[in-house]
Amino acid sequence: MNHQLSNRLNQIPSKILEDEFLKGQGLGNEIGFWIFDYAPEDELDVRHYTQFLEDMLAKKHSQLRTVNINLLSSLVAYLAERNFIDKAIQMQAQKGDEALLKALRGPLHMDKFAPYLVDKHQAADQDIIFITGVGSVWPLLRAHSLLNSLHSLLGHKPVVVFYPGEYSGQSMTLFGQIPSNNYYRAFKLVP
Structure with a gap:
């Protein structure tokens, strides 16, 4: 793992354990959505880190209810x-990728998913929600669409x-190459 990524990941626990973060304070009535962006080639290191983070929170901060929603696992389920x-x-197999994407637009519409x-993840009852697997579900799901839909369901x-x-x-x-619609309601978790 490169030093810069390691340094940024190591800042996450102190950030998410702050009262302001947990209570959504200091955001100027904005939603409590945060993005930790990273280079796509660091995906495996970030996956290992999120598992470490979950384990650490469960052991040292068991009073916090957390859930990691892996989008690929959730999509398959x-x-x-x-x-x-x-x-x-x-x-x-019969009609190709485009036909499949078109056919899944309805079932995977954010009003349903x-x-x-x-x-499924009892997210409204959690203290912190982690969302992983964003790159694994593209182009079936887009992060900005999901976040827009989750806003009304999860609020602060x-x-x-x-x-x-x-x-x-x-x-x-996405991947440093695929632009999405503008999404400006989230904050960078670690610069």
């Missing part, structure tokens, strides 16, 4: 519960998105 997996595989995530609940790309505070660029 969501599609499986709706019996879409076999259909999706068959459609992709975001409430599923909140309910602290949400940290681990984002493999760049977040300028105004816009997100």
Whole structure:
């Protein structure tokens, strides 16, 4: 792991354990959504770190209720519960990626998927919500769309998105190459 990434990751615990962070204070009535952006090639190091962070919080701060919502695992579970997996595989094999993406637009619309995530992971009852696996679900899901939908469901609940790309505070660029619609409601967790 490179020194700069290690230094940034090591700042996360003190940041998320602050009362202001946990209570959503000092944000000027903004939502408590935070983005930790990182270079895509650091994905495996960040995955290891998020597991370490979860374990550390469970051991040293067990009073905090935290959940890590892995978008890939959640997406697969969501599609499986709706019996879409076999259909999706068959459609992709027969008609290709574009047809599959078009067919999944309805079932994966954020009006359906975001409430599923909140309910499945009991996110509204948590003190901190981590969202991982953003790059693994592209192009089926877009982070800015998910965050926009979660805002009305979670309000000021602290949400940290681990984002493999760049977040300028105004816009997100997945993998440092794929721009998204402007998203300016989140804060950078660690500069």
